[in-house]
Amino acid sequence: MKQEIIGNTVRRRIQEAVQNTSELSSSESADVAFHMTDWLGDLDRLVQFYSAPEQFSDQEVHRLLVNFLVHVPNHVAAAAALLADSxxxxxxxxxxxRHE
Incomplete structure (x- = not known):
């Protein structure tokens, strides 16, 4: 529950900042905020690992890396395209x- 509250607060703040500092629409600002926060759980788990790597089994490390790498990059790429046209x-x- 705490993580959800933090995520909502961060999402609202990102949306507000983007809306106030860019020419993006309200909807586009909300999209940037979504793409920059949907993976906060993955980030939290990665930070936990970085803080105490010896407490994770090889399988747990592998699983958290794969989860992070599969989920996060597309969100970051979408946010970069929307906000930075990059x-x-x-x-x-x-x-x-890869081009499909």
């Missing part, structure tokens, strides 16, 4: 961006 590119040339 598309994702494969700067490390590892096949990170």
């Amino acid at each position: 598309p994702v590119s494969d700067i490390f040339q590892v096949g990170a961006v």
